[in-house]
Amino acid sequence: MEKEQKPLMTKIFEIQQSMQPVKRNGKGYKYTYATLPQIWEKVAPEMKKLGIGWTATSKGSLQGDETMGLQVMEEMKVTIFNVDNPEDSLSNTYLFPATTAQVVGSYETYYRRYALIKILGIVVEDESDDDGAKTKTTPKPQLTQEFE
Numbered sequence: 001m002e003k004e005q006k007p008l009m010t011k012i013f014e015i016q017q018s019m020q021p022v023k024r025n026g027k028g029y030k031y032t033y034a035t036l037p038q039i040w041e042k043v044a045p046e047m048k049k050l051g052i053g054w055t056a057t058s059k060g061s062l063q064g065d066e067t068m069g070l071q072v073m074e075e076m077k078v079t080i081f082n083v084d085n086p087e088d089s090l091s092n093t094y095l096f097p098a099t100t101a102q103v104v105g106s107y108e109t110y111y112r113r114y115a116l117i118k119i120l121g122i123v124v125e126d127e128s129d130d131d132g133a134k135t136k137t138t139p140k141p142q143l144t145q146e147f148e
Contacts, residue, residue, distance in 0.1 A: 005084040015046045020042075035113070056076060056108065056112050060072055076095075077091055077093045080115075
């Protein structure tokens with residue numbers, strides 16, 4: 001018997017319904033965030049089960065001109081794809097300055113993390129606001145929910 005092939009959007013909806021919100025455990029200057037390993041730990045089993053893959057590719061280029069100055073820019077494309085039909089995919093492209101290897105690494109980690117959150121619709125729970133008060137999480141989307 002042949003396995004049912006679901007469209008990517010159906011698979012993404014199933015991930016959204018099965019996941020608990022991801023807590024922010026990374027710490028920055030006056031803010032917290034969900035780290036890439038923390039997000040990956042939550043989504044990897046569901047992505048594997050549903051047949052969803054992802055890639056992050058990048059390329060550098062010189063932008064500008066001799067009068068205004070040239071700058072090395074890095075373009076990174078994060079793609080989520082349906083393993084059963086790789087053309088069934090969603091992607092985000094990000095452009096950032098490539099001044100040093102550390103800057104490139106930082107941007108790449110940041111954009112991979114937020115692309116997974118954005119494309120898969122992952123809910124990230126706020127631990128607390130700046131005053132330490134607990135905040136509410138965004139509810140999971142419902143298929144029958146109407147938007148105004």
